[in-house]
Amino acid sequence: MKPTLDSSRDIDGKGPASSKRPVRYIKWLSLSLMSFMALMVLIIYEARWVLPEIQTYFSQSGNLTGQQLATRSRHYLQDAQARLLDIPGPEERAAAITDIELAYGLFDVDVYHQHYDCTSPSLSVLDETVTALENNNVLPVILARELLDPIACLTRIEMGQLDLRGEAINSFSDRTRWHNQVLIYTSLLIFAFGLLFWWLHDRQLRRTEKATQETLRWMERAMRDPLTGIGNRSALHQDVMQQEQQSLGLVLVDIDFFKQYNDTMGHPAGDALLRHLVLLIADALPEEATLYRLGGDEFAALLPCKDVDALGRYCQQLHLQVQQSAFSHAAHPNKKQVTLSIGATCFIPSRVGFPRAYEAADKALYQVKTAGRDDWHIIAIA
Amino acid sequence: MDAAVFKRCLRRSPLAQWALGAGIAALLMPVASVAQTLRLIDGDMVKEVDVEQLRQSSDSHFQVFDPYQGENVAMQGMPFAEFLARHFGRVPDKLRFTAWDGYEVTLGGWDDPNWYLVTIENDKPLTLRSRGPVRLVEREYGDRDVNSLREFNDWIWMIRSIEARG
Structure with missing residues (x-):
């Protein structure tokens, strides 16, 4: 007795409003996901690029500029100086020359030439010292003393470079602090946007569900008869369509002289009679039967039909039950109680189609009416 | 003995002249032999490659701005x-470099055509003074x-030995 609705068709939504809804729904969801993705990208960027840059500034061991070139150069000059002060033999002199050559290579750097005016004179001193050592025409101790000026220059460079590095680190530290603040606030902002978009998405989802439920309710109402609560003609069509392969019994029921009943008893009483009869028909037919109101006093029942005999037994039972109920009908021309005319047929929708089955049941009903009403008849479809 | 007396002695004695020449040559020999080979190590295999040979097979010429010299160099x-590939039969995963100035470092990623082993700069052989004899x-x-020299701190100067790791 409950018409089944095809809810999937309603949820799909073919109307213009529902076609716009998914677009809006996707927008909020996308924006939310994009926000969280942006946050992830920011974190990855931070880990992949910014941290190594910090490491470049603060971890300077194990590479070419790990220790200042000037420092390394000074160490070589001091080694050479120590060798020269120690009354060097040929091998020591050669080692001193190598030390000075190495010191020269580490000293002769453009950035030192640019910023420290003692660089070029110091390199000249180194050059002259090497020449003197090769020629062995100057006392080593004198050459050792000559190296003092380049060493002093290198010390000056070291101090200067340390200052520069300190300034660079301070500047970098300031930039890092600012960067961190921007990062924190940006992350919070993006996170907040992500949450906002997610909330909007969730709200949209809930609204969509609510609208769908509302549509479903309206659709259900549209398929029901408001007076009796059973399905209407549309529901009957839909139910038949859903059981196309099954053998179905279609029973049409007409209340005899219902117009006269209304005229005599009044329409409220007529409505009450209709509701009573619905209960009675439902009680007389098997549980699987579904009832529909097709018009003023015309009902239909759809039920599984094993064979025509079984359908006949249900019709007979319905007819008898109405007789036994003895609803009073003062305007009935023959009797003083309500009677029904019943026409039925058995059919498989996919084979004969509903219109033909309806025509057959209606024809059976018509035959009962023309034969004097208060009876039932079945027409089998060939 | 002052310089004038020393010069007079030399002029009178050809033997003394020869002995002085030999002495100077002997003094210069260790200097001349410094930084003339590149040592290659691969497990138990140790090979000394003559730097002069490397110079002769240096057939790639290019101009590049040397950030340490602050100018374009050939x-x-x-x-x-x-x-x-020629000396190790492969490009090892990592290489341990030792420089003449004692600098040591292990680095990977050498299968990169951008890296060049340089032996000559502005038509002059690289020496210790010019951060040679070989430089990467x-x-x-x-x-x-x-x-920013910091961006070029993986350049390797004054290479003395290269050891294959992996």
């Missing part, structure tokens, strides 16, 4: 990956700032 060398440099810098 470099001459060979692709480092090719050098490794990059031919292209990409978008790195040539004014």
